[in-house]
Every structure is written in structure tokens, then in C-alpha cells.
Amino acid sequence: MTDVTNKLPNSGRRSAIKKVGALAVGAAASPFIPALSGYAFGSDAPIKIGMQAHRTGIGASYGRWYERVATATTKLINEEGGINGRPVELIVEDDGTDPKRGAEVIEKFATLHKVDVAYGTLFSHVVIGSSPRAGELKLPYFVVSEGHHVASGKLNRYVFQPGITDVKSQVISMAPWVSQNLGKKVTMIYPDFAFGHDHRDYFSAAMKQQGGEVLELIAIPPTESSFTRYLPRIPRQTEVLYHVMVGPGVLTFVKEMGQFFGSSRPEIFGFIDSLEAVDFATPQLEFLDGTHFWEAHPRYAQQNQSEFDRFYRERVGVDENGASIDDPGDISTYSHMFGCWETLFILKQAMEASGYKSSTPADKQALIEAVESMEKFEHGRNHPQGSKVFNGKIHQSFGHQHISRVENSRLNVVHTTSIEDGMYEPEGDYTQMPL
Amino acid sequence: MDFGPFLLLASLEGLVQAAVLSLTALGLCLTFGVMRVVNVSHGEFYMLGAVIAWWAASILGPKYALSGYLIALFLAPCIVGLLALASERFVLRSLNYEPEATIVATIGILYIIQQTVLMSFGPDAKPVNPPFYFRIDFPWFGYSGYKLFVIGAAIVVLSGTWYVLARTRVGLIMRATQLDRDMAQAFGIPIKRVYAYVFAAGAMYAALAAVLIVPIRQAHYLMGADPLLMSFIVVIIGGLGSVRGAIVAAVLIGMSDGIISMFFSPTLAKMVSTLLVALVLVFRPQGLFGVKTS
Numbered sequence: 001m002t003d004v005t006n007k008l009p010n011s012g013r014r015s016a017i018k019k020v021g022a023l024a025v026g027a028a029a030s031p032f033i034p035a036l037s038g039y040a041f042g043s044d045a046p047i048k049i050g051m052q053a054h055r056t057g058i059g060a061s062y063g064r065w066y067e068r069v070a071t072a073t074t075k076l077i078n079e080e081g082g083i084n085g086r087p088v089e090l091i092v093e094d095d096g097t098d099p100k101r102g103a104e105v106i107e108k109f110a111t112l113h114k115v116d117v118a119y120g121t122l123f124s125h126v127v128i129g130s131s132p133r134a135g136e137l138k139l140p141y142f143v144v145s146e147g148h149h150v151a152s153g154k155l156n157r158y159v160f161q162p163g164i165t166d167v168k169s170q171v172i173s174m175a176p177w178v179s180q181n182l183g184k185k186v187t188m189i190y191p192d193f194a195f196g197h198d199h200r201d202y203f204s205a206a207m208k209q210q211g212g213e214v215l216e217l218i219a220i221p222p223t224e225s226s227f228t229r230y231l232p233r234i235p236r237q238t239e240v241l242y243h244v245m246v247g248p249g250v251l252t253f254v255k256e257m258g259q260f261f262g263s264s265r266p267e268i269f270g271f272i273d274s275l276e277a278v279d280f281a282t283p284q285l286e287f288l289d290g291t292h293f294w295e296a297h298p299r300y301a302q303q304n305q306s307e308f309d310r311f312y313r314e315r316v317g318v319d320e321n322g323a324s325i326d327d328p329g330d331i332s333t334y335s336h337m338f339g340c341w342e343t344l345f346i347l348k349q350a351m352e353a354s355g356y357k358s359s360t361p362a363d364k365q366a367l368i369e370a371v372e373s374m375e376k377f378e379h380g381r382n383h384p385q386g387s388k389v390f391n392g393k394i395h396q397s398f399g400h401q402h403i404s405r406v407e408n409s410r411l412n413v414v415h416t417t418s419i420e421d422g423m424y425e426p427e428g429d430y431t432q433m434p435l
Numbered sequence: 436m437d438f439g440p441f442l443l444l445a446s447l448e449g450l451v452q453a454a455v456l457s458l459t460a461l462g463l464c465l466t467f468g469v470m471r472v473v474n475v476s477h478g479e480f481y482m483l484g485a486v487i488a489w490w491a492a493s494i495l496g497p498k499y500a501l502s503g504y505l506i507a508l509f510l511a512p513c514i515v516g517l518l519a520l521a522s523e524r525f526v527l528r529s530l531n532y533e534p535e536a537t538i539v540a541t542i543g544i545l546y547i548i549q550q551t552v553l554m555s556f557g558p559d560a561k562p563v564n565p566p567f568y569f570r571i572d573f574p575w576f577g578y579s580g581y582k583l584f585v586i587g588a589a590i591v592v593l594s595g596t597w598y599v600l601a602r603t604r605v606g607l608i609m610r611a612t613q614l615d616r617d618m619a620q621a622f623g624i625p626i627k628r629v630y631a632y633v634f635a636a637g638a639m640y641a642a643l644a645a646v647l648i649v650p651i652r653q654a655h656y657l658m659g660a661d662p663l664l665m666s667f668i669v670v671i672i673g674g675l676g677s678v679r680g681a682i683v684a685a686v687l688i689g690m691s692d693g694i695i696s697m698f699f700s701p702t703l704a705k706m707v708s709t710l711l712v713a714l715v716l717v718f719r720p721q722g723l724f725g726v727k728t729s
Contacts (some may be wrong), residue, residue: 057657068540221701224650225661229696231446232441232576248560249656259570262577283497283564 014020036425037051046089047351049074049081049344050109051120052130057097058222058247059123061277066144067092068121069340072316083348084356091115099129106130110137116359117347117367120144120340123246131155138435140364142347144339147169148198151396153428157435160371160395163343164336165296165299165388165422167198167276173401174294175423177415182267182292183239184212189230190244192219199244199271220253222246229254231260244271251278258287268292272299272404272411276333279323280409288406292414297385299334300410312341312384321410338385345382350374358366365435371395372431393429398422440575441697449693451582451651454589455644457685460669461596461678462640463475468676469613469633472532475541476522477641477666478659480515480550484642485563486556487511489654504566504650511640511646518548519638523631532630545659559620565650578594585647592643593682600678609633613676633661668708672715674725 017107054063054427059223066196074090082088091113109115121127125145131149134141135156142160143150148168150161178186186207190196194218216397220227227249243252254274257265268291280288299322301309315335317325324330324361339425350356354370356363357435372392379387388399398419459481466474488507495503522544524708530536569580600606611619612629620626641662653660669688673680688708715722 056553056558063558103722223661224659224701225655226448226452228578229445229693229701232444232697248653248657251562252652256579259577262570262572277559282562286567362729 015191021191022164043299044086044308047084047356048085048089048091048113048115050105050113050115050118051090051092051108051124052095052102052118053092053120054097054107054122054126055092056095057095059097059126060248062333062336063094063097065277065337066122066340069316069337070344072182073341073344076315077344077348083351085411088237088344088348095121095126095130097123097126099125102126102130103133105139105326106133106141110139110255114359115139116356117142117258119343119347122146123335124149124198125193128155128194131159134158138361138364140368142343144336144343146336146339147195148202149160149194151394151427153394153426153430155429157368157433158305162346162371162377162388162390162395162397163341164339164397165399165401166396167195168202168424169396169422170205170294170296170307170401170426171203173417174403175203175210175212176421177240177417178240178269179207179210179212182269184210185237185239186212186214187216187218187234187238187240188214188242189218189220191222191246193222193244196220196222196244199242202240220245223249225249225252227256228260231257234266238266240268240269241265241268242371243274245274250274251282254278254288255284258284259285263287265291269414272296272335276335277331279329279331280406280411285409288410291406293406293411294335295404295411296335296399297338297405298402298411300412301333304374306379306384308379308381308384311381312338314339314412342377342383342385342388346371346377347372361435369433387419389423391426393431394403394426395430437575440573442553442694444576445694445697446690447578447582447693448697449690450586452693453686453689453691454664455648456665456669456689457474457593457682458589458644459641460666460673460681461593462644462687463666464670464673464676464681465633466637466641467670469589469609470532470630470679471525471534472527472537473534473541474634474637476544476548476662477541477637478661478663479545479552480519480553480638480659481641481645481662482628482654482656482659483515483518483548484511484645485649485652485654485658486552486656487514487642488646488649489561489563491555493561497564500564501566504563504600504646507646508643511642515642516635517640518636518729520631523634526629527634528627534610548661549656549728553726556656558653558656560653560655562653563649579651581650584597585651588647589644593639595691596678640695665708668712670722671712672722674722679724680722 029171053067054060066237070090074088078087093105093108095105109118118134119142121143123143124145127143127145127150141159144164146164146167148166149155150159151166154238188200190199200217215238216233218230218233220230270293272293273293301320318332319325322332322334350367350370354366356367374390377383377388386400388397390397400419401417402413403415404413463474463477466472488511491507491510492503526540527537530540565581571578571580608624608629611624612626616626669684670681673684692704693708
């Protein structure tokens with residue numbers, strides 16, 4: 001196969017890189033660029049972003065919030081003049097949190113809606129199911145998934161994850177803290193599919209490096225609705241119980257864990273995924289007091305809350321407890337959905353740097369190369385979760401992680417990792433793949 | 436955990452599973468036994484029961500969990516029963532209870548119910564507070580007292596059903612209809628009305644099972660698939676149409692599921708149940724307690 005990238009004039013790529021650099025510096029210097037009046041230049045035809053949303057199926061709580069955040073971000077971008085002077089239109093299609101339908105949605109985006117990019121998928125099995133089709137259709141595909149699949153180098157050059165960190169990075173950055181503060185003998189409970197396997201593989205390895213040991217691995221089918229039967233497999237000498245669960249059964253899982261252990265529980269370290277969209281003040285969750293959770297973006301506004309986080313909450317309609325402003329019982333998926341916000345701003349930045357005009361192969365190539373040439377996103381309004389380092393070779397961002405402690409049904413951050421804590425050697429290089 | 440307590444927990448979990456399963460399977464078994472209708476929408480009647488329980492609980496709020504629960508216990512089977520009555524009257528009866536046609540029709544009912552719930556109730560799983568909460572503290576592990584109540588409640592309902600079927604006039608009419616439809620009609624039994632009530636009763640069992648289980652699980656629009664599959668497994672193993680067979684098979688499958696899930700893996704438990712079905716179909720197609728038909 002010929003490497004198409006070599007045929008591109010070098011100057012195009014170089015200038016794109018320069019523009020990205022300039023924009024990044026500009027964005028860092030003044031995060032609040034005054035809004036442009038109307039759409040400054042270019043045609044009025046909108047840039048179409050196809051959002052693959054988990055409106056139904058097991059990812060519905062995430063899907064609802066992802067869609068809200070994407071809508072809020074699009075609105076903000078449009079208020080400020082759109083992308084390259086063109087308005088942005090978000091086209092949302094439900095994928096039912098199902099890999100097969102995910103691939104069909106990608107196809108629909110490319111052929112029916114003729115979108116410029118596809119965007120916004122969370123569940124790893126849907127990402128893995130959709131990516132090959134996105135690659136075949138040469139449709140840039142920006143996921144907000146957390147899984148390690150993008151960074152693993154096993155997908156293709158059209159798939160990016162710039163707005164959220166991946167599981168491998170998250171767990172290796174936190175393993176030292178867990179082993180030093182909670183214990184070295186760990187039992188893991190995780191969902192039995194790609195996302196859970198990332199946890200299993202990378203956290204086990206990271207704990208071993210810290211001199212720790214994983215006693216038992218308990219995989220739970222993602223559609224499971226009853227969990228007590230798995231709990232006796234937790235060995236008695238377990239010092240830390242590590243849990244990460246997704247899907248409609250999460251609350252049942254945590255409640256049954258409480259019934260099982262009562263007051264004689266080991267230390268518990270959970271991924272907030274086990275309780276995203278769930279209120280900590282739900283009856284029977286009191287037993288979680290004193291346990292720890294990973295959070296990417298603290299759900300409860302902390303004392304040192306940044307102005308960016310405040311602005312972001314206001315725009316996406318979330319109060320300081322992480323619940324919807326309209327309905328305090330509607331809890332957000334706060335630790336994930338910021339990725340939708342940040343990804344859209346990255347997309348805007350890259351489209352502007354590459355001078356993206358329409359969905360021609362040349363423009364798409366330039367867009368992909370522009371994203372690949374990005375290196376850093378500064379903490380700011382467009383990146384309210386925190387600064388990030390982007391590795392263009394593996395299409396993945398690296399950022400800060402938080403460990404929070406449950407105190408009076410509220411999460412308070414007790415430790416924040418550095419970006420370097422979560423860095424690892426790249427396992428692939430997408431830039432070597434043909435476009 | 437030592438073997439003893441481990442087995443105790445596995446058995447308790449198995450019994451809860453068996454309790455709920457015997458109720459849902461009983462409903463499916465009645466409809467098949469009396470009407471010869473394979474009701475594929477059975478799982479959705481179950482789901483609807485859970486959704487109604489959530490609805491009652493959320494209107495009354497967590498303070499009145501017990502009243503909400505009692506209301507749901509009464510209201511859910513009633514509403515679901517009425518809905519089943521309507522679908523029997525307007526769908527199944529129009530198809531003259533043709534076996535193939537009713538399968539397709541009940542698949543249609545399945546989707547209608549599921550999608551209506553999705554559009555109104557939403558795609559999220561929603562928790563329902565148990566009517567009471569106490570944790571039984573065994574020396575080795577804790578267990579929810581409410582789960583024991585579920586087992587007790589199922590035993591009460593099953594005994595009641597047995598009494599009605601075996602000792603009352605209603606039961607006699609149902610058994611007569613099951614045995615020979617034409618002969619029963621010749622003796623003046625209003626077959627159509629019996630069919631309507633049996634179909635409604637079948638759905639009500641599913642709804643009741645769901646109200647019992649929903650405080651342990653959660654209400655979710657996709658929750659009907661698993662009980663439907665398990666009920667079919669139970670009904671096939673027990674013998675299509677045999678109430679006794681359904682209950683024995685439910686206890687068998689529930690317990691084996693509970694114990695195999697815990698000692699080995701839940702996937703293996705599902706494999707064993709499926710294998711059992713295959714074996715029964717090959718070696719004893721009429722099921723454990725079924726009657727051989729020519």
C-alpha cells in the first residue's frame with residue numbers, strides 16, 4: 001500500500017503544526033477570547049458533528065449527560081462564531097449501547113447525514129465495534145471512552161481520544177497511592193468486557209510493581225442484576241477491595257456489597273463508574289463513608305474550585321453537588337462527561353489550524369494531521385478538568401487524576417496525581433498508518 | 436469463606452432466585468397449559484410490574500416505603516392483569532389462539548410494552564426502597580432480611596395457587612379446560628372467559644414476582660429478557676403445562692443456579708440450565724412432569 005501522507009506537500013503539514021502551536025499559546029494566554037460577532041467568514045453551511053449517543057441500553061445514564069454536555073458545548077461554540085466561521089450542527093443518533101448498532105450509526109453518519117466527524121462514544125465495546133467501520137469510511141472518529149483501546153494502537157488512524165484519559169494511565173497513576181495508603185493485597189471486581197479487562201490487566205500489573213498483590217479477580221457479566229453470589233469469592237485476607245462497575249445494576253451492586261460486609265469491610269477503592277449518575281445520599285449507601293473513589297473531575301465542587309469548573313457547571317446545567325440544576329435527583333456522570341466538552345474544543349482548534357473547509361479527503365487528512373501534531377492542552381475554560389498532554393502517535397491524552405474520600409455522603413478530594421504519574425511507553429504509532 | 440457458610444449463602448441466593456422464578460414460570464405455565472399459547476411477552480409483564488412498583492414508591496416517597504410497597508403489591512398485578520385481559524381480547528382471540536400466530540403476536544406485544552416503557556419511564560435503572568430494611572448478621576456474612584421475606588411470600592402465593600387449582604371450583608374448571616377443551620365446552624364451561632382470565636392471571640403472577648424482586652434489583656425497561664428465558668427453561672424442564680413440574684423445576688434451576696454460580700461461575704450455571712433443557716428435550720420431551728401427547 002502506498003503511504004498517502006508522503007504525497008502531501010510538507011509545507012501544508014508544517015504550517016498546520018505552526019497554527020496549532022500558535023493557537024495553543026493563544027488559548028493558554030487568554031482563555032476568554034471575546035466572542036466573535038456572528039460567523040466571521042466562510043460559508044454558512046454548518047460543520048456537522050455526528051454524535052453516537054447511548055440514549056438507550058445499558059449506557060443510558062451516561063448517554064443522557066454526554067448529549068447534554070455536547071449540546072451545551074456546541075451552543076457555546078456557535079455563540080462564539082462557530083468553527084472557521086461556520087456554525088456547528090450536532091446530529092445525534094442512538095446506538096443503543098450496542099456495538100452492532102454503533103457500526104450502523106457510523107455508516108449512517110457517513111452516508112446519510114454526511115457528517116464531517118463522528119464523536120462522543122463512551123462504552124468500549126461500542127467503540128471497538130464502530131472503529132473499523134469509521135476507518136473504512138475514512139470518517140474521523142473522536143471517542144470519549146476511557147478505554148485503553150485507542151492508546152493500544154490496535155484501532156486505526158481515524159480514531160482519537162484527546163478529551164479524556166485512558167484506563168491504563170488512570171490506574172498506573174493511582175496504584176502507588178492505593179498501595180501506600182490502603183493496602184497491598186487487592187481483590188478486583190470488574191465488568192467482563194474490554195473496559196473491565198483494561199482495569200484487570202493494568203491495575204494488576206501496576207500493583208505488582210508497587211510490591212502489591214492481586215488475590216482474586218472477579219469478572220461480572222455486564223448485564224448482571226444480582227451480585228451477592230460473587231461476593232463470597234473475596235478472600236478474607238483482602239486488604240483493599242477494588243471495584244469498577246457499569247450499567248443499570250451499579251446501585252444494586254453497591255447496596256449488596258454493603259449488606260454483605262456490614263461494618264467489617266476491608267478498605268474499598270472504587271472507580272466512580274460504580275456510582276456515576278447515582279446519588280451518594282441514597283439509603284443503604286452509608287456504608288461507603290470512609291471509602292475512596294477515583295474521580296477524573298470531582299463531582300462535588302471542591303474548596304479550590306477553579307473558575308473554569310464553575311463556568312463549565314453553569315453551562316452544562318450542573319450544581320455544586322454534581323446534580324442537574326433542574327432536578328437535584330438527576331445526578332450527572334461528572335467524571336466522564338467533561339470529555340465531551342474538551343473534545344469539541346480540541347476539534348475546533350484542530351479544524352481551525354488545518355483550515356478545514358469541507359469533508360473532502362484532503363481536508364480530513366489535514367485535520368487528522370493537525371490533531372496528531374497537538375502536544376498540550378492547558379487548564380482553562382476549554383479544558384476545565386485540567387491540563388493535559390497529548391500523544392499524537394497513540395491519539396491519546398494524559399492528565400491529572402483525583403482520589404476522593406466519601407465523607408458524609410460527599411466526595412472530597414484527598415490526592416491528585418501529576419500528569420507524569422500516568423505516563424507510559426506508547427505501544428503503537430498511528431502516524432505510520434496510511435490515511 | 437469456609438464451605439459451610441459458603442453453602443448457606445449459596446442456598447439462600449438460590450432460594451430467592453427459585454422463589455421469583457417459580458412465580459414467573461407458573462404464570463407462563465398456566466397460559467401454556469390451559470390455552471396452549473406461548474406467551475413471549477411474559478417478561479414484559481414482569482418488567483411492567485417492577486415499573487409500577489417504582490412508580491408507586493416514587494409518588495409516595497421514601498418515607499412511606501411500606502405503604503408504597505403494599506399499594507404496588509395490589510396495584511401492579513391489577514394493572515398488568517387488565518392489560519393482559521385487553522391483549523387477550525383484542526389480539527389473541529382475533530387470532531383464534533393459533534400457536535404460530537400467537538407467538539408472533541406476543542412478540543409484537545413485547546415490543547409495544549417495552550418501547551412504551553422506554554418512552555415514558557426512560558432508559559435508566561431506577562431503585563425502589565424495600566418496605567423494611569434489616570440486615571441479618573450471620574457470623575460470616577450479612578444477609579438482607581427482605582430477601583427472606585421474598586422467599587416466604589412466594590411460598591404463600593404458591594400454596595394459595597395450589598389450593599385454588601386443586602380444591603376449588605375455579606381450579607376444576609381450569610383443569611377441565613386444560614384436559615379437553617371441546618369436552619369442557621360441551622359441559623357448559625365458558626371457554627373464552629376461562630382463557631381471558633387465565634391469560635390475565637399468568638401476567639399477574641409475573642407482575643407480582645417483579646414487585647417482590649424490585650427492591651432487591653432495580654426497575655429497568657430491559658429487565659424482562661432474563662426472566663422470560665429462565666421461565667421458558669423452567670417450563671420446558673418441568674413439562675409444558677404442568678404446574679407441579681414448573682414449581683419443582685423452578686426450585687431445581689434456582690438452587691442449581693445459585694450454587695453453581697457461587698462455587699464456579701454464573702456463566703457455567705447458565706450453561707448447565709441450557710444443557711438440562713437440551714437433555715430434557717432429547718430424552719424426555721414431555722418434561723419431568725408433563726403428560727405425553729400422541
